[in-house]
Amino acid sequence: MLLMQQIVNGIMLGGVYVMVAVAFTLTIGMLNFLNFTIPALFMVAAMVFWATMSGGFGEGFDSLFGSVLPVGMQWVVGVLLALIAATLCSLLIERFTYRYMKTRYGDATEHAIPLVSSLGFLIIFEHIVIMIWGTDPMSLNSPFGAATWRVGGLLIGVPQLISLVLSIAIVAALHLLLKRTKTGRALRSIAENPDTALLLGVDVQRIVPVVYVVTGLLCAIAGILFAINYRTVGPYIGEQVATIAIAGMVLGGLGNIWGAIVGGLIVGLLEALATYWFGADIVKVPIWGLLLLVLVIKPTGLFGQSAIGKGKF
Amino acid sequence: MSGYLSAQLSILCLNIIIAYAIFLPAATGQLNLGAGGFAIIGGYVGGYLNSSFDGLGWAMSVSIPVAALITAIIAFALSFPILRTRGVYMVLATFAFAEVVAGIVLNLEVVGGAAGFPVDGHADLKILAPITIAVIVFCWFLLSTRFGLAMRSVHDDENVATLFGINVRWIRVAAFTLGGLLGGLYGALYGHQYNYIEVQNWNVLFNIYVLLYVLLGGTQTPFGPLVGALFFTVVPELLRALGESLNSELIADGRFALFGILIVLMMVFRPEGIVTRTLLERLSGRKTQEAVT
Numbered sequence: 001m002l003l004m005q006q007i008v009n010g011i012m013l014g015g016v017y018v019m020v021a022v023a024f025t026l027t028i029g030m031l032n033f034l035n036f037t038i039p040a041l042f043m044v045a046a047m048v049f050w051a052t053m054s055g056g057f058g059e060g061f062d063s064l065f066g067s068v069l070p071v072g073m074q075w076v077v078g079v080l081l082a083l084i085a086a087t088l089c090s091l092l093i094e095r096f097t098y099r100y101m102k103t104r105y106g107d108a109t110e111h112a113i114p115l116v117s118s119l120g121f122l123i124i125f126e127h128i129v130i131m132i133w134g135t136d137p138m139s140l141n142s143p144f145g146a147a148t149w150r151v152g153g154l155l156i157g158v159p160q161l162i163s164l165v166l167s168i169a170i171v172a173a174l175h176l177l178l179k180r181t182k183t184g185r186a187l188r189s190i191a192e193n194p195d196t197a198l199l200l201g202v203d204v205q206r207i208v209p210v211v212y213v214v215t216g217l218l219c220a221i222a223g224i225l226f227a228i229n230y231r232t233v234g235p236y237i238g239e240q241v242a243t244i245a246i247a248g249m250v251l252g253g254l255g256n257i258w259g260a261i262v263g264g265l266i267v268g269l270l271e272a273l274a275t276y277w278f279g280a281d282i283v284k285v286p287i288w289g290l291l292l293l294v295l296v297i298k299p300t301g302l303f304g305q306s307a308i309g310k311g312k313f
Numbered sequence: 314m315s316g317y318l319s320a321q322l323s324i325l326c327l328n329i330i331i332a333y334a335i336f337l338p339a340a341t342g343q344l345n346l347g348a349g350g351f352a353i354i355g356g357y358v359g360g361y362l363n364s365s366f367d368g369l370g371w372a373m374s375v376s377i378p379v380a381a382l383i384t385a386i387i388a389f390a391l392s393f394p395i396l397r398t399r400g401v402y403m404v405l406a407t408f409a410f411a412e413v414v415a416g417i418v419l420n421l422e423v424v425g426g427a428a429g430f431p432v433d434g435h436a437d438l439k440i441l442a443p444i445t446i447a448v449i450v451f452c453w454f455l456l457s458t459r460f461g462l463a464m465r466s467v468h469d470d471e472n473v474a475t476l477f478g479i480n481v482r483w484i485r486v487a488a489f490t491l492g493g494l495l496g497g498l499y500g501a502l503y504g505h506q507y508n509y510i511e512v513q514n515w516n517v518l519f520n521i522y523v524l525l526y527v528l529l530g531g532t533q534t535p536f537g538p539l540v541g542a543l544f545f546t547v548v549p550e551l552l553r554a555l556g557e558s559l560n561s562e563l564i565a566d567g568r569f570a571l572f573g574i575l576i577v578l579m580m581v582f583r584p585e586g587i588v589t590r591t592l593l594e595r596l597s598g599r600k601t602q603e604a605v606t
Contacts (some may be wrong), residue, residue: 035402116580119521119576123518123521127567127570130566246405270340282419282420288409299398
């Protein structure tokens with residue numbers, strides 16, 4: 001039973017990883033670019049959500065919103081502000097990364113430009129948050145408390161369950177967006193080949209920000225869910241939590257959205273089970289070890305096909 | 314020499330060594346985001362050999378080179394699976410390698426686990442500085458040899474390099490292994506400089522910073538990592554001093570954010586790094602082809 005409980009916990013934790021893994025895989029699949037700022041977006045959203053909920057913006061902000069909003073609705077403002085903040089940050093990244101991706105001198109490390117810029121943004125966002133709120137982990141007053149359901153002896157956290165369902169629903173919606181809509185078709189054509197897409201009349205410069213907006217929204221939702229589920233946030237959760245989603249992305253295969261879901265859940269399960277069997281300290285070894293193995297043996301991930309990002313960035 | 318200055322110079326020396334460790338693979342077009350992995354192996358092997366065995370550990374003059382060699386051997390063994398990957402896959406694979414090493418060492422009780430590991434022998438600036446100069450001279454010499462030319466050609470275009478009869482795989486393995494050697498050297502020196510090591514010193518941000526030293530400095534010439542490490546070490550200190558003298562908390566606390574902004578701007582205006590081949594040619598007064606046409 002204890003093992004079953006761990007499996008349930010793992011799948012719930014996987015829900016957070018799924019969202020971030022989908023954000024990673026979307027950017028790499030569409031734009032062929034490993035966006036290392038994604039962990040920072042996750043962190044910014046969680047911190048903004050925390051700040052709205054627990055007075056991080058100071059007295060004035062609280063009294064302003066306290067007078068307008070009915071009690072208990074503060075979290076709506078928190079969610080909105082977190083979504084807006086992450087999306088704006090993401091658009092800022094777009095301005096300085098994808099546009100400079102074009103190879104100008106035919107040089108191998110030239111492709112590293114967006115990668116380096118995104119690492120730079122990771123540093124910027126992390127230190128801005130540290131400047132404002134310091135490095136200590138903060139605890140969040142959860143709007144939903146520790147609501148749990150008891151199903152046949154298993155303890156299921158309601159926020160966790162909501163987050164898992166929500167993340168799968170969002171990815172399903174994203175899948176429909178990509179397959180059915182005009183924007184989705186344009187995005188897929190860019191994924192195939194940006195130059196051809198341009199020739200076929202796709203306004204590449206206009207359509208690329210869509211990827212960044214979706215990335216920002218996904219990260220924001222993941223960050224909010226993380227904050228609600230674990231009720232502790234800090235400036236380092238990005239690099240400590242969200243980077244693990246990279247493993248989920250690779251497991252599912254780069255650029256494969258449904259693969260990222262499975263990969264994210266596997267990573268969540270692996271983390272919960274490794275904690276259960278071997279203790280919390282060793283968690284990183286099985287996850288990153290598995291990632292290393294997959295990269296070396298079967299770099300296309302568990303489901304094969306695409307070879308996106310191979311040989312270039 | 315004041316204590317502050319020598320402490321800063323020691324940090325500078327260490328940063329230069331690790332920058333060259335990542336530069337060598339980068340000069341063949343491989344991005345290595347796993348500097349921390351090498352540093353941890355070198356640091357812990359060096360520290361363990363020097364400080365264990367109840368005071369009967371090896372002298373520093375033996376333990377540091379042995380640590381570097383062992384790291385190089387591990388890098389050599391690792392290079393075969395890792396060099397099967399390319400581009401973004403290689404970035405991820407080296408990153409995963411560093412995380413695995415950190416995770417394993419964090420759980421090794423022999424070397425103190427999460428509590429860290431004290432190292433006995435002390436390496437001060439008198440030891441660090443000559444080693445750093447030797448590393449710089451070695452890398453500078455290496456890039457002027459046939460081997461260095463081959464590295465450059467692999468970096469610029471693998472297919473053409475193969476056409477000219479260069480064994481691309483061997484060049485990449487050699488560059489990766491030499492990078493491992495320098496990474497291990499850095500780790501061992503770091504342990505002996507601070508007399509205390511813990512895995513947290515070499516976290517995700519460390520890996521990122523080191524790769525940035527190299528890419529910002531420029532991978533075209535052997536002076537790139539030197540300038541990059543200098544830039545990364547001196548500028549934050551200057552900004553801190555500036556913040557203190559202006560009594561401005563914004564600059565003192567926000568210097569790393571400012572630094573991130575500098576990185577992004579650099580990538581926009583000077584994507585090949587601070588030092589490029591054309592810059593050196595212009596400085597030395599030699600006319601480049603671009604200048605003629």
